[in-house]
Amino acid sequence: MTGPTVSAPRSTEPESSAGWTPTPALGRAVLLAGLLLVAGVLLGRVDLVVLAAPFALGTAYALRRRPTALPQVWITCAEDGPLVEGGEVSAAVAVGNPDTVDYDLVVVRSRVSPWLRITRAGFAGVEPVDAPPAAPTPPASGRGRSAADRPFVTSAPSGAAVDLELAGRALRWGRHPVGPAGARVAAAGGLLVSRAVITEPVPVRVYPRTEPFEAVEAMPRAAGLVGAHHSRRPGEGGELAGVRIFAPGDRLRRVDWRVSLRARQLHVAATLSDRDAEVVVLLDVLAEAGRSGGVDGAASVLDTTVRATAAIAEHYLHRGDRVSLLEYGPGARRLRPAAGRRQYLTVLEWLLDVRAEAAQHEPYDQVFGPQLLSSDALVVVLTPLLDERSAQMLARLARAGRFVVAVDTLPADLSPPKDRGWAEVAYRLWRLDRETMIGQLREHGVPVVRWAGAGSLDQVLRDVARLATAPRVGAR
Template sequence: MAGSSVPDQQPAVTGWVPTRALGRAVLLTGLLLVAGVVLGRIDLIVLAAPFALGTAYALRRRPAALPQVWVGGADDHLVEGGEMAGAVTVGNPDAVDYDVAVVRARVSPWLRVERAGIAGGSLAAERMADRPFVTSVPAAEAVDLELSGTALRWGRHPIGPAGARVAAAGGLLVSRAVIAEPVRVPVYPRTEPFEAVEAMPRAAGLVGAHHSRRPGEGGELAGVRIFAPGDRLRRIDWRVSLRARQLHVAATLSDRDAEVVVLLDVLAEAGRSGGVSGAASVLDTTVRAAAAIAEHYLHRGDRVSMLEYGPAARRLRPATGRRQYLTVLEWLLDVRVESSGSHEPYDQVFGPQLLAADALVVVLTPLLDERSAQMLARLARSGRFVVAVDTLPADLSPPKDRGWAEVAYRLWRLDRDTMVAQLREHGVPVVRWAGAGSLDQVLRDVARLATAPRVGAR
């Protein structure tokens, strides 16, 4: 199980209470005995004997320990739309059987429970996980309430809290409710198909898959030059050497990696999330696009880092490899939209220790806040290679509860379009996220601008 929670047990004196059945049995037995003695009727005493003997026989072995409850989820790498599995376990640490155990658990609405039931028994209908389940628990054993279904949305979704109450001694004693804390099941964002061109604005690492403009060991031919001390013999071009009567070697361009910074704008949220198969909100598009971009560049051997543009300003350091991809997925699960004051400073994003001068900065933003546009303009003026990805839902509809809402929405749309046009005039390409090929043309243009000669001011 991914996690479990065991409640603290209290002494048995306060943990078990008599039921109404025990009270009725004691009351009826006492009334019959008193009536038989007062009236001198033996038949009433004989009639009370079965109730007294039955109650004494049921209470001959009283439970001494409270039940134990665990909540757990599967350890599998769960992705949006995948099969979810969880369990609520009720354990009996006592030497006395529990005649009846009532188990109930809450589950996040983003974990759609399609089948729920006691292990080994019949499964309940869809979306019935929050109803009580009744079973018996033998001594020194445990019973599982199994939950299975579909994970609808990324995030850390709770299974629980879960509670159980048990009855023992023939239903004459009942325990207090034992509650287990919820366990949060990580659901990773589904990676949308994404491909990008191999051209990078500027590769700055030592090794990698991108061709740089710097001579070195690589697979891209840069030309032929005269042999120099230190050149490898296998680089000799014998055809040119025989023709020129002097040793010549083939020069190549070094293969270098690039650093990609994915900057997530978490200043505002828009749209309503419908899960993996429904409509996507701004946060859904942002997280899924960030996972796809990170997977693509990490697979190519580049260094990828994550950065939030918001009050928390969380940061994930650049690294490469499979471990970094798993770290990125864990980091994305904690992305939240945080509201803040209009004068909150966000200058920490522009520090050189966070954004390298040679890095490609991919900004995922809905452009709902003026500070987002100002941030993009400042990044462009600093000389960094910036690509803005528009994450605002295309089907965002205006509110219809007020008379002027639609007009205000149209004016806001025009103002936002003007903001996008101004960003493009300042050299910030703005493209809408559309999965595979979303950034191809933009990256080609950025790479072409990076290789063009720069004119210095006199």
């Protein structure tokens, strides 16, 4: 993440002259000189021969040194550090001249992802061009015309390279390509032109912007030896949980003699287990809804899911807890649980490949095997609840005794369809059916909360922790 990303230069061998074709100017010059010479000879007019001489001599002089090598084109993307949504992005399209002949004209053009808003473009040493005024666009799109959306012209001396510098702003998370880029050059006074040389695009990694998130509540259970979040489960540790009556198996060093003397019955100091929390963030990628407007616009389901995942992972990983990621979808991707900054960077890299994809079969079994999901982990499910299978998955997790928190990622400002007829009525019925589904999940013990940044999960985690520490009644 500290070095630039460079595409391999494309060119042909310097010894080969293939790929160079005459321009219409060369054809016109040869045709005009030939006609004048033939007319002068046939008509016996010396003035026509004299008139043809400059065209013939000029063409011969321009072609005295013909180019043999095609230009080289490559793309360089500067990565001084992790690029986050809203950050400044810079790239360059370089055109190299490996020949011994100067290129009189170099025409360069490059495609750029619409999520990379290029505002300034120009060759090094030349005043960059600002983006032209864009046509009015809906506020949700966040995108306009790019300054790189046109050809750029310059010249290239022998054995040198020219750089088309692109600068702008990253609007959305993901892997956004710069390129493909192509160049055509003219040499020999514009009489010869090369074929187009095109290079492959280079992806620019844009990490999601982490929304503010802070959870002060402890985890319901934990299963490690490190971490800042102590378990709610009683056990050997250094955090005092209260005082209770002495029970067989308690150590004598835990006896609280002051309380015991006052109550005239042995009491011991109860502590919480010093074990770290394991957080499993489950991403429901069965459906997408809403229109993404980038970092400054509206957020779609995937935008909310990815940004919330990054915020939750950053919060718990920076406190020493272990975080793992799972996809509920046909791909069933998984990131193993780990802690530390390396895991956080891995989480960000993993999130760049999140895509919404419908599944024809039930992806439950291949995602939630007993070897993949710890029974003591807190499972945070980010789901829009657009698919009935998502609700069934949450109910299964709750019935299996998992500690589940469902985060609703459906945009609150999702607009109803504008079509006439029964579309609006169907939309209202779907909304009512979805609210009924959420109510049924809450009856099954699955808390459902809408993502709202800081403090989104505090009340829910408090309730889950209370359920985890409550005594359970077993059937005889």
